[in-house]
Amino acid sequence: MNGDLPSHSSAIEEKLERQHRSQASLSYWTRPVSLPIPGVRTRRLRILVPNAGPFNRLHVGRMRRKRGPLLITLACLAVFFTVVLVTKSLGHSDWGDQWQQGSSVEPSTLVFKRMDLQRIWKWEVASGHYPSTQPIPAQIRLTKPLMNPATPHQPPSVKPSRYRQPGALDFVTEIRGAGPKRVYLDIQSKPPNVDYPPRPVPGSVADLDHIMKHCDFGKGKYVRDCLEMLRLGGGLDNGERIRRDDTVDWRYIYVEQADNETATYQFEDTTAEEQAPLFRKPAGRKVEDPNEGLLKKKGAEWEPKVVLSPTLQHRPAQSLPEACDPQNPRVYHMFWTGPFTDKPYLALMSFLYTQNTGIHLDEWPHDSKTCRPQFWLWINPGPAAAVPNPNAVRDMYDQLKSSPWASPFLHPRFKDVIQFKLWNTTEQLDGIPEIKDEWRALQESLFNSGGHIISVKQKAPPTTALSGNASATTTTTQKADEDDLLNRTGSKSSSSYDRLSVILSDMARFILCHRFGGIYLDADTILLRDWEELWGWKGAFAYRWSRLEKYNTAVLRMNKGSALGTFLFRTALKNGLDFHPMSVSRYTADAYLEGLLLRLPDALFDAAWLNTENYQRDRPPQPYFTEFGDFFDTPAQNSAAPHALGFRGFFRGSYSYHFHNFWWKPFDPARNFPDLGLRFKAGEDIARAALREEKLKSALAAKSKLATGTNTVVAVVPTPSTFEEELADLTESDKVDLDWSIVMKRTFEAYIRGERPNMYGEWIKW
Incomplete structure (x- = not known):
């Protein structure tokens, strides 16, 4: 045996041996010092201080011989750290880049007390806006379980006493389901009709909890695997179901049984949590602050008791007297500034190609079981910082009629599904009851994105009825510089980016969803499949900002007049009316309301984003984009795919694709x-x-x-x-190899020309 190895008869001796070695090592590098204790003459305090003896004996001589190189090394380190500190302090001029630094040290944005956060959670759950089984954050400190009419009935669970905090009330984090049963569907084309996928079942619902299970990037899930699950579970793999394994767990679309009675739960305006202490009062101690643990925004006052509208009643789609639920209007919103181009044109074309608009029928049946969707395109006339003139509506339609990109959608065939609407900042802000009496105090800093404010001051009082608009006005005699930041109408190139319109759109999406309900889409979005089952999920959602646990609101779903909307507008008002996605991420995180605005995986709406940031390139989805420009200029090594695979080969399973700006780049x-x-x-x-x-x-x-x-x-x-x-x-x-953008545009146009059916095999009827 090797004599260097220790031999111990027990684990105790081995532990003592290691302790002895550590004490010996410690005594070599430290030495004890005794210090007097004030007021105690008979005792002294013994502490250990660094022992410089070994260092001096071993290294001082060597350091004297190497003093020159050492000084040079120290000087280089000093220069390096100086550059780092200066660069960090100066930062970047672009407001969008600041968010990459993270928000770990950002100040709190919270202005709501705990009792109001409890009431917001209760309102949303009682209204059926939380069809999830995910627990409520413990920081909300509910003391009674909430009954959820949007999830199936489940028996109560009692937490064992050994898991309860001694002396504390039982804080409830789970929600008890009390709604109708769910039947998960096996959706696929039936032979021999397998050329096209079937339309989704009317009134069906996507289980977004189940989608998170298979698609959450934070849990190591791949976009490629998520898209396969979305394809198979949604029946989009028509005639090409190659896998023979059991894919029951990939069924994520369900219908609620209408014959199952759903209990209605009234919202309690005064809750037990508002009246009872959060902890039992220990002997000799004051009652705890009810807002203990919440970090209020510095310098702000707590909001007064939040005023909420009456709760809604959750009802299965099959039990509604009509196909469309008045509480859940099926409207897509989009915001556009400047001349109409091929970008909103392609968004509308994708809507007609994928959604169940009924243009493949002679006329929409009055007894249809399907709710017919609408697309509302909001037009902001002129620059974002300009007041519309009194004839703005007439001028808007005159411009649409003269625009070759917009005029096709004025055809009577589309009048029931596509509507153009005039955007008026003043009218829209006045239509939000939570802020209508206070927003004008911020009119000169209205263009606020992530705390970066572009000041727009009024140059002259407006003479029209829109005098309350927070935007600047221009005189008729003043010739505006079209390239000036305040006068841009659309982004003509990467160097002349219309930032004001982008900032205005950050706010517009929340206004539109809160006022009218529905789903907001950025104008650089094309739809890739029917959204029937997404409409069935009545909760609010956006999607993830690539690798970051933040929101991207390029897709935003919110309910009309919801408690969540009230919270967001009141919080944004106290934070400069900032609706940048990163700011909204802070609002919900600081208030523990992230569950009420579900953060869906990128794969559903932005499947290329992770690849463009160098993630998951070992197993990328199809097509493989390393940058967003690949959509418009497909790399030569991948350029056979667009023409060969066509629409079916483009992120099959995703609900939409977000190509991230490129306003100046033509599709074709x-x-x-x-x-x-x-x-x-x-x-x-x-x-x-x-x-x-x-x-x-x-x-x-x-x-x-x-x-x-x-x-x-x-x-x-x-x-x-x-x-x-x-x-x-x-x-x-034409190019020898067609790019993906070209294939998308020509596919949609061929459907309108009547040369091919839409993605579900339906031919347009004129």
Whole structure:
């Protein structure tokens, strides 16, 4: 045996041996010092201080010989840390980059007392807006279980006494289901009709708890696996169900049994939690602060008792007298500023191609079991910081009629499903009862995103009925610089980004959902499947900001006049009316209300995001994007996929795709006009003529530069004959390999032209 190995007869001796070694090592590097204790003459305090002896004996001599290199090393370290500190203090000028630093040291935004947070939770649960079995945060400190009419009945569970805190009331974190039973569906096309997937079952509901189980990035789930589950569970793998394993656990769509009685629970305006102490009072101690553990916003006062509307009644879709639930309006909202382009055009086209709009029927049946969705496109006339004129509505429709990208949607065939609406900031803010009497105090700092404020002051009092608008006004004699930040209408390039409109849209989405209900979509979004079962989930949701546990509100679902909306608007008002997604993330986290605004995985709405940030590249989904620009310029090594796979091969299973800006990048450079056939030829001709004229001017300008040998552009006015000659050379042919953006646009347009069915095999009827 090796003599260096210790031999102990018991674990106790081994422990003592290790303790002896650690004490010996400690005595080598420390030495005891005795200090007098004030007021005690007979005793002294013994402490250990560093022992510099070993260090001096062993290393002082060597350090003297290496003093020069040591000083140089210390100087380099000092310079390095100085640069780091200066860079961190200066930060970045772009407000969007600040959020990458995290929010661990950010100040609290909370202005609601605990009793109001309890009331908000109770209101949402009683109204059926929490179809989840996830527990309520313990920090809410409920003392009675809540009855949830949106989850199936379940027996009460009693926590064993050994898990209860001694001397404390029982804080309830779970919610007791009391709603109808759920039947999970096996959705798939039936042979031989397997060419297209079936439409979702009317009134069906997506179990978002179950989706989180398979798709949560925070628990190591892959987007690729999530999309497969969404495809199979949603019946989108029509005729291509290759897996033979048991996929029962992938069924995430259910219907509620209408014959099961659902109890109605009234909201208690005065709760037991407001009256009873949170802990039993120990002998000789004061009663605990009811808001103990909550961190209030610095310098702010607690909100007065929150005023909430009467609770709603949760009812299964099958028990409703009509297909549409008046409490749950099925409306998509989108906000747009500036000239109408191919971006909102593609969003509307994807809506017609995927949703059950009824344009494949002669007319919508009055006894239909399906609720017909609508798309409301909100138009903000002119720059974001401008007041609409008295004729704004008429001017808006005149511009829509003259726009080749917008005019097709004014066709009578679409009048029941697509509506254009005028956005008015003043009218919209006045329509929010929670802030209508107070928001004007913030009118000069209304453009607030993440605490970064773009000040817009009124230059002159407006003369119209919109005098309360918080935006700046312009005189008729003043010529606005179109490229100025305050006067931009849309983002024409990456260098002339319309930031004011983006900030305004951050607020607009919450206003629209709180006033009207429905789902808000960013304009850089295209729909990829029917959202029937998402409408069935009556809770509020957004989705995850890539790898961060924050919200991205490019997709936002909220209920009309909800308690959650009241909380968000009152909190935002006390925080500068800031509706940046990261700010909203702080609001809900500080108040322990994140469960009421569910943060869904990226895979449902933004399946490429994690890959673009260098995550999950070992098993990426199809298609494989390493940056968002790949949607418009597909890399050569992947460029066979768009034309070969088409719409079916594009993130199959996702509900939508978010291509993250690129407003200035055309979907289809070779055919940058609406290609909808003879029915809309007039608008197409206008777009073609404008495109040709633009190309001709660019070509002639380039020739003029070459002729003069300078960078000065010489104006050349083409004659008609010259114009036609130049057009022959300007005709742009298709790329050899079509990009994904081109395939999406041409697929949607072929459906409107009547050359192919939509994604569910339905042909349009004119």
